[in-house]
Every structure is written in structure tokens, then in C-alpha cells.
Amino acid sequence: xxxxxxxxxxxxxxxxxxxxxxxxxxxxxxxxxxxxxxxxxxxxxxxxxxxxxxxxxxxxxxxxxxxxxxxxxxxxxxxxxxxxxxxxxxxxxxxxxxxxxxxxxxxxxxxxxxxxxxxxxxxxxxxxxxxxxxxxxxxxxxxxxxxxxxxxxxxxxxxxxxxxxxxxxxxxxxxxxxxxxxxxxxxxxxxxxxxxxxxxxxxxxxxxxxxxxxxxxxxxxxxxxxxxxxxxxxxxxxxxxxxxxxxxxxxxxxxxxxxxxxxxxxxxxxxxxxxxxxxxxxxxxxxxxxxxxxxxxxxxxxxxxxxxxxxxxxxxxxxxxxxxxxxxxxxxxxxxxxxxxxxxxxxxxxxxxxxxxxxxxxxxxxxxxxxxxxxxxxxxxxxxxxxxxxxxxxxxxxxx
Amino acid sequence: xxxxxxxxxxxxxxxxxxxxxxxxxxxxxxxxxxxxxxxxxxxxxxxxxxxxxxxxxxxxxxxxxxxxxxxxxxxxxxxxxxxxxxxxxxxxxxxxxxxxxxxxxxxxxxxxxxxxxxxxxxxxxxxxxxxxxxxxxxxxxxxxxxxxxxxxxxxxxxxxxxxxxxxxxxxxxxxxxxxxxxxxxxxxxxxxxxxxxxxxxxxxxxxxxxxxxxxxxxxxxxxxxxxxxxxxxxxxxxxxxxxxxxxxxxxxxxxxxxxxxxxxxxxxxxxxxxxxxxxxxxxxxxxxxxxxxxxxxxxxxxxxxxxxxxxxxxxxxxxxxxxxxxxxxxxxxxxxxxxxxxxxxxxxxxxxxxxx
Numbered sequence: 231x232x233x234x235x236x237x238x239x240x241x242x243x244x245x246x247x248x249x250x251x252x253x254x255x256x257x258x259x260x261x262x263x264x265x266x267x268x269x270x271x272x273x274x275x276x277x278x279x280x281x282x283x284x285x286x287x288x289x290x291x292x293x294x295x296x297x298x299x300x301x302x303x304x305x306x307x308x309x310x311x312x313x314x315x316x317x318x319x320x321x322x323x324x325x326x327x328x329x330x331x332x333x334x335x336x337x338x339x340x341x342x343x344x345x346x347x348x349x350x351x352x353x354x355x356x357x358x359x360x361x362x363x364x365x366x367x368x369x370x371x372x373x374x375x376x377x378x379x380x381x382x383x384x385x386x387x388x389x390x391x392x393x394x395x396x397x398x399x400x401x402x403x404x405x406x407x408x409x410x411x412x413x414x415x416x417x418x419x420x421x422x423x424x425x426x427x428x429x430x431x432x433x434x435x436x437x438x439x440x441x442x443x444x445x446x447x448x449x450x451x452x453x454x455x456x457x458x459x460x461x462x463x464x465x466x467x468x469x470x471x472x473x474x475x476x477x478x479x480x481x482x483x484x485x486x487x488x489x490x491x492x493x494x495x496x497x498x499x500x501x502x503x504x505x506x507x508x509x510x511x512x513x514x515x516x517x518x519x520x521x522x523x524x525x526x527x528x529x530x531x532x533x534x535x536x537x538x539x540x541x542x543x544x545x546x547x548x549x550x551x552x553x554x555x556x557x558x559x560x561x562x563x564x565x566x567x568x569x570x571x572x573x574x575x576x577x578x579x580x581x582x583x584x585x586x587x588x589x590x591x592x593x594x595x596x597x598x599x600x601x602x603x604x605x606x607x608x609x610x611x612x613x614x615x616x617x618x619x620x621x622x623x624x625x626x627x628x629x630x
Numbered sequence: 631x632x633x634x635x636x637x638x639x640x641x642x643x644x645x646x647x648x649x650x651x652x653x654x655x656x657x658x659x660x661x662x663x664x665x666x667x668x669x670x671x672x673x674x675x676x677x678x679x680x681x682x683x684x685x686x687x688x689x690x691x692x693x694x695x696x697x698x699x700x701x702x703x704x705x706x707x708x709x710x711x712x713x714x715x716x717x718x719x720x721x722x723x724x725x726x727x728x729x730x731x732x733x734x735x736x737x738x739x740x741x742x743x744x745x746x747x748x749x750x751x752x753x754x755x756x757x758x759x760x761x762x763x764x765x766x767x768x769x770x771x772x773x774x775x776x777x778x779x780x781x782x783x784x785x786x787x788x789x790x791x792x793x794x795x796x797x798x799x800x801x802x803x804x805x806x807x808x809x810x811x812x813x814x815x816x817x818x819x820x821x822x823x824x825x826x827x828x829x830x831x832x833x834x835x836x837x838x839x840x841x842x843x844x845x846x847x848x849x850x851x852x853x854x855x856x857x858x859x860x861x862x863x864x865x866x867x868x869x870x871x872x873x874x875x876x877x878x879x880x881x882x883x884x885x886x887x888x889x890x891x892x893x894x895x896x897x898x899x900x901x902x903x904x905x906x907x908x909x910x911x912x913x914x915x916x917x918x919x920x921x922x923x924x925x926x927x928x929x930x931x932x933x934x935x936x937x938x939x940x941x942x943x944x945x946x947x948x949x950x951x952x953x954x955x956x957x958x959x960x961x962x963x964x965x966x967x968x969x970x971x972x973x974x975x976x977x978x979x980x981x982x983x984x985x986x
Binding site: 545546547548549552553554556560561562563564587589590591592593594595596597598599600601602603604605606607 | 641642643644645646647648652656657658659660661664812813816817818819820821822823824826827835838839860861862863864865867868883886887888890891894897
């Protein structure tokens, strides 16, 4: 069944034409032969008409790969056990029914809905797009209203009037969704349409023109990119050919001349360099380079100058006068493995062996003159108080 | 790093003196002795009480059954004996590190942690065996040579991850969360490097390697002593060097302008020579035997004293919670759900904090 295939592939059900009719006819053998009208020309979802045709039908959605055994037609109470190809469609009054029931009830013309007695035609049945029928209804209502109520903030003198307009629209939407005062609400919609017919039209035009301008810009950019890519490819080709020729010339020269080979090679290289520079100068600045240059100069002018860099200032004495690091390095078997390691696996990024040596020597001279405590000296301040001020400025865990 | 132009100006503090090792973990001999004695006495008293609780219950596990006052028969460990046990386990740290191939830094850090831990706790409360494992594990983490706890405990027989992890917070807390330690072996390395900068003629490079190796042995021996709790690591390193080649050490010390410190170096040398050996196995075994008897029952999970202590703590917590609930209820009833202004309410209990 194409639906099954679509299920597995997650393919989309498009706004159909002749094609899907063919497919669906073979696909639904249980449904009576006049079932074409169900599946032919189906807009997607209960009133959810997706122009891009990308919204998949609800039951075909990948997340519902596991068709529930509990789905049941509320009219005939058949479930997937009795009818494995059970497919529930939604009416215009948002009631679900299986295809066979729809067929049975509505083939001979409009008939009342078995649940709510609203008169329906067979055509009025759509496949479901959303899991929640409430959502389905709401989306349909909003889609419909959005066609007429398309004013934007710019159309209003101030924020309050805009917000009032939005509130009215929401009010109408709410009424329609929840079946409150339908007649009055429809009257409101009609009135709005009448009053603002011109503006609505203008807005439609505006939206369309905006969309088309976007599309054009995209097109233009894409074409530009292709252009530059093509040009670059061309240049590459030319360069390559030129280089080939030059190499060939060089080989010939080497063959036939009796001058020093090295000098010949050097001469040819110098010539090539000169040619490259000449070409670059000839090209001058392309438009691209111009544009980027312009951007850079503009950025440079508009940036705020950096405040002068103030290095970290503290007053720690690090025993610098007690030692000097030997510039020639040290004879040091301990760090030899790390230093010799060719691939640098043992050295972390930023590892500099001089830092390690410095740390070792610093430790060797630190506190050398401190006399040990004796007796019971009194601590001057609590550790907490001093800790707030003094930072333990150690480098822990440096390799080596 | 120093902003001042004159190197040893009085306004800038030397780096080592900013470290917690210098500020908080530096004692005099007398202080160490006093701390340990005080700790031991206090622990003995507490454990005695715990024994009372423990033996007062009908089915006591203690060897002295059901007789109050029998705990006075138990002799607790003296501070020197405790230190003996700690020393033994300090030696075991070295063995473990060799087994795991941890770098020397890990070993030295773990030993420091162990020593510091037993300045705050007693052996009778926490047996050094598990504390040693936890301290080593913690040291691997703080020195940036971590290994997963499963890998750690799987190689050590009869250990589970929970043995190690249960004590971790206690160890960290006993260290006041001050994990960075300056080590003597690094200072020795520094001396070894800096010696090469001495004017030629003083230093014989071919011998230097052997000198360094032997000095390193003395540094390892110094870890068994209290040296790091009294002296600076640079001083310990110089002392180790002095034990191998006194002239060289003196020359280097003089080049640093530290002549006055030489008597201190001699002190350290004598300390390493006298205390730097592994403890006598027989004595330690005896201490261990006695420890088994005088262990604090409160810390043994499942014993009566342990449960009693837990119950007491629970009761205290419960009381705090009730008080807080009562105060809240009073606030709600009085129509002021956020309570009165700070300090004005008479329901303020200074013992309550935000977590209660």
C-alpha cells in the first residue's frame, strides 16, 4: 500500500492531481470503487491547507509509525483488528469517521453527520494533520482569518489602536473556535471586510511584493556566488596551464643549454614571481576586495579606542632577585623525556619547559630564610580573614 | 610579578608566605606535641563515653559485655603510638604509588594530606587504612593526575569504591579544603638546576647526578618525619643535599645569601637521620592489636553507639525543624507572611539558619 510505503519512508502526501488518484485507487481495495472522490484532490488536513505541500498527514507521521490498535471509528465501532487499513478522516464539523462509514453515508449525496446532524458532503472530509482536533480546528480558523485580518503595526497611528485591533481579532478567533455567537461573529467579520476592503487588498499586495523581492534578492546572491566560483575555477585552470607551460619550457632549457642548472632554475623562478606580481598589479583591486576594504575602513573608524591595557597588579614578591634562569638551558634528565618527545604528546598546549624550571628554582629559594616556629606563638588573624585578602597564587598541576 | 622596583621591598609579600601551607600548616615542635596530646585525651574521653553507651545495651558487641564502667579497663593509645601507626601507613602510600606508577608529586601530596589529617583526627576514630586510600585518591585529583575510582579500587584487594569515597569529604574537611602543598622534592630539583648556574669550578657535573639521586633518597626519608610541618620545603631540600655533600650545599646557600639558616639546616638533618626510618614492624603490630580493642564504637556502622549517636542527631534536627515551622506558622497567623523585620521578632533563634 502506498500509504504503507509512505509510512516507512516518511514521504509526504502532496496536493494531489491525477497521480495520487491512481495510487490511491489501487491502494484502498476495501473502499468501494467510487472512492476516488475521497482521495482525489484532497487538501491537507482538516482545513489546514498547506501551500508548500510539506505537511504530512497525521497518521502517516513518523511519530505514529506504530498504528494504535485502539483507534476506533466512533460510528461503526470497527477498529484495526476488523479493518487493518482503518483510516479516520475528519469532517468539517470536526468529527472523525472511518472511510467506509463516510462512503456508506455520503455517497448518495449530502447527509447529516451521525454525531452532530450537521449536513455534510463527502468532499468535506479531510485527513488529520494534528494529533489534537482542537488544534486542527484552531489552525484552520486562524488561517482563514489571517487572509482578511492582515493589518500590520504600520497601519495604525499608535500602539494602543494596534493592540485593540489585535484583541478584536483574538476575540473573533476565540468565538469561532469555541462556537460562541457564531452568527454575530460572522457578521463582525463581514463588516470588517466591507469597511476595510481597500486596505486588505493593499496589504495583500504589499505582502506579495515583499515576498517576491526577498526571492529575487536570494536569486541574485546565488547567481553572484556561482559567478565568482566559476571565475575562480577558471583562473585556477589558467594558472595550472601556465605553470605546466613554464615547467615544460624550463625542462627544454635545461636540456638544450649548457649553463649551470641551478642558475637556470633560479632564473625561471624569478621570472615567474615577476609575472605573478605584474598580474596582480594589473588586476588591481577587484570589486570584492574593494567592498571588504570599505567595510574594514568603516569598522576601523567606528570602533571605540581600547582603554590602555593594565596588567594584573599585585604586590607578591616572587624571589626574582634570588635566581636567574640560565639562558642556555639546563642539564636535566628529569624533564628530558618531556622535552625529547617528538610528537609533543606529553606536552600540553602552552607547555614551556623554562616555566617548569623557573617554578622548581623558585620553590628552591622560597622561604629559605624563614626561621621555624618555636614555643606557642599566637596567630595574628584567623585564616578566614586573611584568606579573603591573600590569594594562594600557586600553579597547580603543571606537567613536570 | 612584583610591582615594586626594589626586589625585597617590605611592601610586597613573599609568595610562599601567602600559601596556606605557610599560614595554616606550620607548627613548632611544641605545638605539634600539644595538639596531638590534646587530641588523644579528648578522643579517649569521648570513646569512653561511647563505650558506656555501647555496653549499656543488652547485646553489646564489645568484649566487655553489659558492665558499665568496664570501659575503664580499656587502655587507649598514646600519641606516640598513634604516630607510629600513621608512619607505617605513610610508608604504605609510597608502595601504593609505586604500584600505580603515580608521579612523586601525588605521593608527596598524599603523605602531606595523611599527616595533616591526623593533626585534626585521631587514629582511634578513623583507622589509617581507609584514610590512606582516600587521601591518595584525593591527592590524585588535586594534583591533576586523576584516575576513576573503579580503576583505583579494582587494583587494591578487598576495597570497594564506597570505602574510598565515604571518607573523602571528611578528609577534605579536615584539611580545611586547602589542597595545595609545596614539596621538598621540587625544591631539590630546583637546587639541582640552580647549582649548574654556580660559577664553574665549584660544581662537578658528572657527580651532580649521583648527588641528586642520593639527596632525593633523603627527601623521601624526610616524608616519614614531621619536617614538612615545621620547616619550609626549600630548607628540607637543602638539608637533604647537605647530608650528601655538605660543601656544595653550603656554597649554594651562601650564594643565595642564606648563611644564617645553616643551624636550621642542621636541625633538619638530625631530624631526618633520627626519624626518617620505617617503624619497627613488631611495635606497629602491637599497636594495631590494641587499636582493635579501643576503637571508637560510634564510628563503627551498625553498632549500638553509632545508632544512638545517629538518633541523637536526628532528634536535634527534628527539633530545629519544629521550631522553624512553629515560627513560620506564627508569622502566617499574625498576618505577616514574610515575618517581622529582622531582629525585631522574638521568635528569632540564632541557631537556625537558612537550611533549617
